[in-house]
Amino acid sequence: MSTQTVTTEGPRSKRALILRAAIESFGDDGFEHTKWASVADKVGIGQTALYHYFESKVHCLLTIMSSELERSATAFAAAVEGQATPTDELRAAVKAALDVGPREVLQARILQSHMDLLASPRQSEREEAERQHARELVRQVEHNWLDLVERGIASGDFAARDAFQTSHMMLAMILSVWRWYREGGALSNEDVREFTTEALLRLVRA
Amino acid sequence: MSTQTVTTEGPRSKRALILRAAIESFGDDGFEHTKWASVADKVGIGQTALYHYFESKVHCLLTIMSSELERSATAFAAAVEGQATPTDELRAAVKAALDVGPREVLQARILQSHMDLLASPRQSEREEAERQHARELVRQVEHNWLDLVERGIASGDFAARDAFQTSHMMLAMILSVWRWYREGGALSNEDVREFTTEALLRLVRA
DNA sequence: CCTTGAACTGAATCAGGTTTGGCTGTGGTA
């Protein structure tokens, strides 16, 4: 028995396929609107087989959210690494945040739409663990930006203003892009990055 | 028979009470997490009585969203009315958007969390009608801000930059407040309004 | 009184996520 979800991926594992299918479905049709069974269909397995890999539909969602958070946290660190000034760091961080493929866009949208899920505790042990993990990563991402702002203020590159509000606002400005941005729309990814970077700099510059 | 929802409020109608209870529950615990029946309990009626007023749980949610959109659209119009310059208009609009009571904060949060619901069509007629209505109001609100930006650019008060991206970003900056703001927290409503207004002005000013 | 319709209800029904119990095939090992 047991719905002991796998931690070490076996060679025949369909975990990655399920995640991929779930991201597409959740991203395109919305989480509550997609039937868990339809994800199974997409992968080509029975509905109950899903429970071999995830404890529940929500657990799968939390996993997707964590993975997106993980990506954006590490991308930030990598981008900022070795930049000369806070201004350059900011440019690099924005590029890292916005220069992503279509799957990451979907993940970002999914993450944003269900951020509130991280607020209240989960019944199940594994779900709760995943939630805690995601919360930690959120803190990490927020901390990354807060730190950047504070470095900028300390160095005099950025104006001395409430760093907390500033960093939250920056994050909101960046993430808001996914609300309206569509691949192949009037504005290219490059355009958006350029605009967003300048907007952020206008916001913080001394 | 029929679940013909009431359009003209009768004197014994509990519609307003239901909405009030639903806003509290959806706002505090989240829409998917609150049981429709518990809303009925809160009001003191049987679960099925809810269907006399709303076609479904989602229909109630859509109604709440519309009402919040309506409020913010008209508040914007009223605030901007009669201001001398686009800069003054912006100040007034931000004040109108952020100077709201606790119930409106909840409604704003509910609205944001379920914006994606407006994307895909609904099965039921009345739900779909309410969705269309809400979409129209969203367009209206976005249009309000876009217009403001364009007026500002035309008058030379604001710098000439992509008005579409600018207005979306402004909206995001304002709405992001509800993600972290809590009544009685370290920052007063006044503080936040002040900070946000200045941030927006820095963003658009020529 | 009698009728009408808003307001309401308890008892089904239904949909979808989840649990149960068991089957299959592969890789390691005695």
Place this chain on the structure above:
DNA sequence: TACCACAGCCAAACCTGATTCAGTTCAAGG
């Protein structure tokens, strides 16, 4: 070679919570 453990899978039963059914109550108007 025989066997074992366990990842991977499934059909059918189950449970929860939203929704529908088939009425009942009650206040106002004629």
